[in-house]
Amino acid sequence: MKTNMKSLVAAVSLSVGGVYGWGATGHQAVGYVAMQFLSPKALSFVQTSLGSTYSQSLGPAATWADEVKSSAAYAWSSELHWVDAEDNPPTSCSVSESRDCANGKCILTAIANYTTRVVDTGLSATQRQEALKFLDHFIGDIGQPLHVEAIKTGGNDISVKCSGSTSNLHSVWDSGLINKLISANYSNSVTTWANTLATRIKTGQYASLAASWISCSSTTAAATRRSMEEDVSGLLRPRAITPLKCPLIWAQDSNKLDCSFVFSYTTGTDLCTSSYYTNAVPIIETQIAKQGFRLAAWLNVLFDGATNLP
Numbered sequence: 001m002k003t004n005m006k007s008l009v010a011a012v013s014l015s016v017g018g019v020y021g022w023g024a025t026g027h028q029a030v031g032y033v034a035m036q037f038l039s040p041k042a043l044s045f046v047q048t049s050l051g052s053t054y055s056q057s058l059g060p061a062a063t064w065a066d067e068v069k070s071s072a073a074y075a076w077s078s079e080l081h082w083v084d085a086e087d088n089p090p091t092s093c094s095v096s097e098s099r100d101c102a103n104g105k106c107i108l109t110a111i112a113n114y115t116t117r118v119v120d121t122g123l124s125a126t127q128r129q130e131a132l133k134f135l136d137h138f139i140g141d142i143g144q145p146l147h148v149e150a151i152k153t154g155g156n157d158i159s160v161k162c163s164g165s166t167s168n169l170h171s172v173w174d175s176g177l178i179n180k181l182i183s184a185n186y187s188n189s190v191t192t193w194a195n196t197l198a199t200r201i202k203t204g205q206y207a208s209l210a211a212s213w214i215s216c217s218s219t220t221a222a223a224t225r226r227s228m229e230e231d232v233s234g235l236l237r238p239r240a241i242t243p244l245k246c247p248l249i250w251a252q253d254s255n256k257l258d259c260s261f262v263f264s265y266t267t268g269t270d271l272c273t274s275s276y277y278t279n280a281v282p283i284i285e286t287q288i289a290k291q292g293f294r295l296a297a298w299l300n301v302l303f304d305g306a307t308n309l310p
């Protein structure tokens, strides 16, 4: 029987927190990238809702969901940070909402729930801020390949080396590779990193890809292509937590990396000092940029009615 992330959470003490999404840096970078693409009403809501506590920015607010999940009051939210795809990488990769989120408690349903709540004017400002912080965080996590993978507890049970230290595959993807990258190339500054990624989206190597990132189409299911606008209006009228196409496409997109790259190392190699690092960096940078862009587009559809992006 496969262990999965759910059983890990039950097994470890919640107070020490065994499972993280992208580490703080990855999450903040997603939020800072998104800030550069918000349309007027989305930006206004974000600034007012987050206020001075979060410097009016999705960057600092992106880590809140990881900070609270180990507290008793938010223990229920810890299983919302992932979906346990019961596939078989690297041989076959897939995400199925009915198979992998049967109890309705996973990152897919969480994104649907907080999408309805962030624009629900019947909720308090505090509840809507909470919904925004969850979206800020979960739209980041869903881009981390090992957050959409059940095998070996999403890689938590796979021991690997990173820069000479013993770590695990999940943690190396959350933070080991990113920490080395921003220290080596971005003066340890998450805003420098995020600005670089945003510039690549606007005028650089990602510019030709950005439209496809927010089209909610998948290469394997072109027939089921659906726009973000259609996805969101289907969810909000009537307001109900129905399966959403876009988050599933995002999950499938990152889950594919579990077959194409994540497990492609030779046992014993140091993942942070070998060619694995060099090859992982462009993947991680693309995933962070992509999720930041998707977060902005999603909020733009919710508050301004269209993705409204370059």
Ligand SMILES: *[C@@H]1O[C@H](CO)[C@@H](O)[C@H](O)[C@H]1NC(C)=O
Pocket (backbone or CB within 6 Å): 109, 110, 113, 114, 117, 241
């Ligand atoms: C939606 O979010 C609210 C607030 O966090 C939570 O109480 C509720 O259980 C969630 N609903 C579902 C179906 O996840």
Ligand SMILES: *[C@@H]1O[C@H](CO)[C@@H](O)[C@H](O)[C@H]1NC(C)=O
Pocket (backbone or CB within 6 Å): 184, 185, 281
């Ligand atoms: C990081 O810096 C190294 C050394 O200067 C360079 O070779 C590499 O291309 C840089 N990588 C990125 C992603 O900027």
Ligand SMILES: [Zn+2]
Pocket (backbone or CB within 6 Å): 020, 021, 022, 065, 066, 081, 137, 141
């Ligand atoms: Zn998380």
